[in-house]
Amino acid sequence: MKLVKLLANLGYGSRKQVTAMFREGLVTDLAGEVLYTDDKVGHDQILVEGEPLDPPQGLVVLLNKPLGVTCSRKDVGRLVYDLLPPRFALRNPVLSTVGRLDRETSGLLLFTDDGPLLHRIISPKSRLSKVYEATLASDLRGDEGELFAAGTLMLDGETDPLAPAVLEVLSPRKARVSVTEGRYHQVRRMFAAVGNHVESLERVSLGGLTLDGLPAGQWRALGADDLARIFNKENA
The missing domain is CATH 3.10.290.10 (RNA-binding S4 domain)
Incomplete structure (x- = not known):
């Protein structure tokens, strides 16, 4: 070229x-x-x-998304692309977010211009674990872990139950939840289904990839070892 x-x-x-x-x-x-x-x-x-020179096609970027930033190119307010070098928005092929985090969810967010990799990560067939830490408005009841793991929990307005999820209690009002699906506002709606409200939510890992201390609002390009970690946890 x-x-x-x-x-x-x-x-x-x-x-x-x-x-x-x-x-x-x-x-x-x-x-x-x-x-x-x-x-x-x-x-x-x-x-x-x-x-x-910036990495060639196949670039994968890890961002620690802060609160109040939208996963969009054209929305109003602060956008995730504003946290990357401006030229990243002009790359061809385009650099896209790998899934989304809503405006009030922080944490691990990936970008890539590798279409097949993007689809492999977000595909339900991959069953990659996505781990979130949730701070709750009310104390946990004690039966949430069993309900989340049962594979029978229904979200409001849906007809298919959720796949089993894992809940780890961190404190009376804080929990770590591991899910393998990516339904709309899933973790928030899971706690709503058991009568609680999520006050803050952070994604802390995807597969075997974590933020590794990356500060909020900062990014770094991933190497081959990082990409292998996404899938290695699932194959272990």
């Missing part, structure tokens, strides 16, 4: 803008030598304004 098209696909600008970057000497190799549009050089040998 020609360098101009490569940088344009990575969101550094239109082809015209990227061509101007080459003319201005902003694209160099690792030794600082100016590159030209017809040079043949490996992806990992390219610097833009002294910084390594």
